[in-house]
Amino acid sequence: MTDQIFEYAPAPESRAIVDIAPSYGLFIDGEFREAAEGKVFKTVSPATEEVLSEVAQAGTDDVEAAVRAARAAFTGWSALPGTERAKYIFRIARILQERARELAVLETLDNGKPIRETRDADLPLVAAHFFYYAGWADKLGHAGMGPNPKPLGVAGQVIPWNFPLLMLAWKIAPALATGNTVVLKPAETTPLSALFFADVCRQAGLPKGVVNILTGDGATGAELVAHPGIDKVAFTGSTAVGKAIARTVAGTRKKLTLELGGKGANIVFDDAPIDQAVEGIVNGIYFNQGQVCCAGSRLLVQESVEEELLDSLKRRLATLRVGDPMDKNTDVGAINSAEQLARITALADSGEAEGAERWSAPCELPDSGYWFAPTLFTGVSQAHRIAREEIFGPVLSVLTFRTPDEAVAKANNTPYGLSAGIWTEKGSRILAMANKLRAGVVWANTFNKFDPTSPFGGYQESGFGREGGRHGLEAYLDV
Amino acid sequence: MSEKSANTEKKPAKSEAAAGRTKSAKAPAARPARTPVRIDVLKTYKLFVGGKFPRSESGRVYEVTDSQGNWLANAPQSSRKDARDAVVAARKAFSGWSGATAYNRGQILYRIAEMLEGRREQFTSEIAAAEGLSAAAASAQFDAAVDRWVWYAGWSDKVTQVAGGANPVAGPFFNLSTPEPTGVVAVLAPQESSFLGLASVLAPVIVTGNTAVLVPSEKAPLPALSLSEVLATSDLPGGVVNVLSGRTREVGATLAAHQDVNAMDLTGAASDAELAKELEVAAADNLKRVRRPDAAADGDWSGDPGISRLLAFLETKTVWHPIGV
Numbered sequence: 001m002t003d004q005i006f007e008y009a010p011a012p013e014s015r016a017i018v019d020i021a022p023s024y025g026l027f028i029d030g031e032f033r034e035a036a037e038g039k040v041f042k043t044v045s046p047a048t049e050e051v052l053s054e055v056a057q058a059g060t061d062d063v064e065a066a067v068r069a070a071r072a073a074f075t076g077w078s079a080l081p082g083t084e085r086a087k088y089i090f091r092i093a094r095i096l097q098e099r100a101r102e103l104a105v106l107e108t109l110d111n112g113k114p115i116r117e118t119r120d121a122d123l124p125l126v127a128a129h130f131f132y133y134a135g136w137a138d139k140l141g142h143a144g145m146g147p148n149p150k151p152l153g154v155a156g157q158v159i160p161w162n163f164p165l166l167m168l169a170w171k172i173a174p175a176l177a178t179g180n181t182v183v184l185k186p187a188e189t190t191p192l193s194a195l196f197f198a199d200v201c202r203q204a205g206l207p208k209g210v211v212n213i214l215t216g217d218g219a220t221g222a223e224l225v226a227h228p229g230i231d232k233v234a235f236t237g238s239t240a241v242g243k244a245i246a247r248t249v250a251g252t253r254k255k256l257t258l259e260l261g262g263k264g265a266n267i268v269f270d271d272a273p274i275d276q277a278v279e280g281i282v283n284g285i286y287f288n289q290g291q292v293c294c295a296g297s298r299l300l301v302q303e304s305v306e307e308e309l310l311d312s313l314k315r316r317l318a319t320l321r322v323g324d325p326m327d328k329n330t331d332v333g334a335i336n337s338a339e340q341l342a343r344i345t346a347l348a349d350s351g352e353a354e355g356a357e358r359w360s361a362p363c364e365l366p367d368s369g370y371w372f373a374p375t376l377f378t379g380v381s382q383a384h385r386i387a388r389e390e391i392f393g394p395v396l397s398v399l400t401f402r403t404p405d406e407a408v409a410k411a412n413n414t415p416y417g418l419s420a421g422i423w424t425e426k427g428s429r430i431l432a433m434a435n436k437l438r439a440g441v442v443w444a445n446t447f448n449k450f451d452p453t454s455p456f457g458g459y460q461e462s463g464f465g466r467e468g469g470r471h472g473l474e475a476y477l478d479v
Numbered sequence: 480m481s482e483k484s485a486n487t488e489k490k491p492a493k494s495e496a497a498a499g500r501t502k503s504a505k506a507p508a509a510r511p512a513r514t515p516v517r518i519d520v521l522k523t524y525k526l527f528v529g530g531k532f533p534r535s536e537s538g539r540v541y542e543v544t545d546s547q548g549n550w551l552a553n554a555p556q557s558s559r560k561d562a563r564d565a566v567v568a569a570r571k572a573f574s575g576w577s578g579a580t581a582y583n584r585g586q587i588l589y590r591i592a593e594m595l596e597g598r599r600e601q602f603t604s605e606i607a608a609a610e611g612l613s614a615a616a617a618s619a620q621f622d623a624a625v626d627r628w629v630w631y632a633g634w635s636d637k638v639t640q641v642a643g644g645a646n647p648v649a650g651p652f653f654n655l656s657t658p659e660p661t662g663v664v665a666v667l668a669p670q671e672s673s674f675l676g677l678a679s680v681l682a683p684v685i686v687t688g689n690t691a692v693l694v695p696s697e698k699a700p701l702p703a704l705s706l707s708e709v710l711a712t713s714d715l716p717g718g719v720v721n722v723l724s725g726r727t728r729e730v731g732a733t734l735a736a737h738q739d740v741n742a743m744d745l746t747g748a749a750s751d752a753e754l755a756k757e758l759e760v761a762a763a764d765n766l767k768r769v770r771r772p773d774a775a776a777d778g779d780w781s782g783d784p785g786i787s788r789l790l791a792f793l794e795t796k797t798v799w800h801p802i803g804v
Contacts, residue, residue: 144641242766243763246762246766250756250760250769251755251756434796439796440796445801446652446799449650449652451646451649453647453648453654454648456797459794460741461765463766466795469646470644471656
């Protein structure tokens with residue numbers, strides 16, 4: 001690293017707090033069982049490529065069994081008074097708080113993201129999400145969706161690998177609060193925290209069959225969403241898969257919510273406080289290694305401050321600590337899988353091939369594991385792939401603008417519409433920009449903030465439906 | 480009001496209530512001998528696209544008859560090109576209409592109700608002919624439609640507070656969620672209720688700031704085509720509503736596959752589950768918001784509609800800003 005001022009001593013978090021079994025089964029009807037066909041797959045730590053455990057690969061019969069268990073549990077669960085359902089969910093929230101350190105370590109091992117993020121962002125938000133929706137369970141008649149809104153039935157939920165436990169919370173908490181039962185499939189590369197969550201459900205005394213966890217790959221997910229016995233599909237993941245799911249559920253009774261990709265614009269005006277904006281840009285695209293659907297992956301900077309901003313940004317990026325996710329000083333961890341790393345690499349290469357100028361932070365990357373140095377591209381045009389396609393990695397595309405109208409036009413020039421950022425000191429400009437940006441979440445003078453009370457979700461091809469807040473109930477109620 | 484002359488005559492049969500324009504499909508109906516015979520000036524029904532009244536670019540028309548099979552008019556049979564033109568017009572109108580104040584949109588919708596009221600006889604006759612209703616029953620449908628329209632007009636500046644609000648996040652942030660129109664909405668109007676059903680699906684789409692491409696009832700498009708004339712004279716900006724008569728399947732398929740349509744209301748495909756599914760599959764290509772036909776809700780247009788049709792075509796935008804000094 002150039003201009004190295006500080007040497008950091010290693011500050012590793014202990015992994016002794018988490019006890020990972022050599023193998024895990026599927027969690028169906030309150031107990032773990034092997035897959036009917038006996039298939040298994042390995043889950044590895046992306047930072048070291050060490051095999052963490054072997055988990056069951058659910059097939060057709062397992063999907064059938066899980067849906068049947070959820071259906072059987074639905075009668076009792078939905079008939080339970082809201083006050084009682086609430087207490088189960090409150091218990092889950094409390095147990096998650098108690099086991100937060102263990103789950104944070106587990107998540108970091110399985111996902112590759114820094115312990116600082118799982119400890120300070122993922123786990124607190126997970127517990128908060130359950131706590132929030134627990135309180136709704138006995139107040140549904142006051143949610144503005146009719147005096148006595150009914151649950152849908154069995155929810156089939158498929159979640160991604162970038163925030164495994166948080167996405168589980170976003171799916172399961174509102175589903176349970178509204179009286180639905182759940183079959184959830186975690187991502188293929190990050191199955192462990194969902195399996196630990198099954199144990200949390202056990203500790204909470206949750207009636208069997210209310211939550212079922214099926215580990216597996218895309219084929220398992222496709223079987224689940226296509227199963228005629230489910231009433232609701234909730235998916236977070238890529239836009240391509242989201243479209244396939246929308247086709248699958250067409251013509252059925254299944255209610256669908258999708259939270260998909262994005263190509264968020266982070267817009268910096270010339271009056272923005274540069275240092276704060278730089279922190280926001282870094283948080284926007286390098287948080288979670290850029291593997292965030294609402295990442296601010298396009299930086300739109302007003303031409304007059306481009307040079308100054310980029311100088312500051314590069315200086316800041318050079319200080320990011322990339323490496324061991326278990327180290328408490330690490331800012332940027334490992335890419336989740338070899339496959340994802342290949343995708344990021346290919347898109348970054350296309351940026352160079354199409355004529356954009358590449359700059360990567362000067363950092364040493366570990367020898368084993370999947371790594372990508374924080375990278376930015378300048379001289380990016382709107383036609384470049386790196387300006388149009390979701391990279392889902394720590395790669396920022398820098399574009400410039402002169403007028404607010406131009407910024408709006410460029411920001412909205414995408415089929416996505418999940419997030420946007422605005423950096424300016426002028427209040428009226430913030431509100432005017434926020435009105436014109438076609439995005440579900442607009443962060444002004446901040447970025448990548450989340451809260452269980454705050455609805456989250458996209459416009460256009462970023463999906464539909466909202467998660468979080470009162471709005472998040474609608475996805476699980478017959479309204 | 481080109482057709483009201485006949486209303487001064489006696490109305491011998493209920494199908495004749497179609498404002499004297501009812502003709503046999505084979506030959507013009509015999510009139511009572513009277514001198515001098517006045518020949519009615521018939522109306523050429525046209526599409527409504529971008530505030531103008533074009534014919535179908537394809538030059539096609541199809542016969543529209545009353546419930547007895549008597550010829551009423553030749554309605555334009557919209558083509559794929561007409562559908563694309565309508566989407567372009569709707570997209571062009573979106574920024575102005577969605578950017579208008581809620582008060583302004585509410586007044587314009589209310590103005591439409593005022594204009595409708597003045598054409599009561601025309602619409603009542605068209606509804607009677609289209610749906611085979613008595614004059615009294617058609618009049619009741621018209622009344623309910625106008626009342627429904629006024630009801631929705633009032634929602635323009637209320638839905639934001641009902642569907643949005645402040646979020647108490649756990650941190651020093653201002654956090655506000657607001658509903659916003661989703662964009663261009665393709666609306667397949669109900670096949671059976673040619674006017675009350677039509678008003679009930681169109682008003683909730685546009686009152687919140689969306690723009691619409693409307694495909695009216697295939698067999699009974701005339702009330703919708705006449706509604707265009709009201710829309711054109713009510714300060715509604717051109718392109719906010721575009722009306723494409725024709726074959727529901729043909730026009731619907733083009734709109735469902737169109738990449739610049741944001742949402743689709745499939746109410747008009749209620750009786751054809753296969754078509755509804757096909758359109759929903761096509762709509763998935765750019766993840767249109769799809770409102771499926773809802774047998775329970777869509778059968779009876781006289782009940783309280785609730786606000787689900789408003790919410791179906793709204794997005795929720797959430798804005799964060801730090802709080803500090």
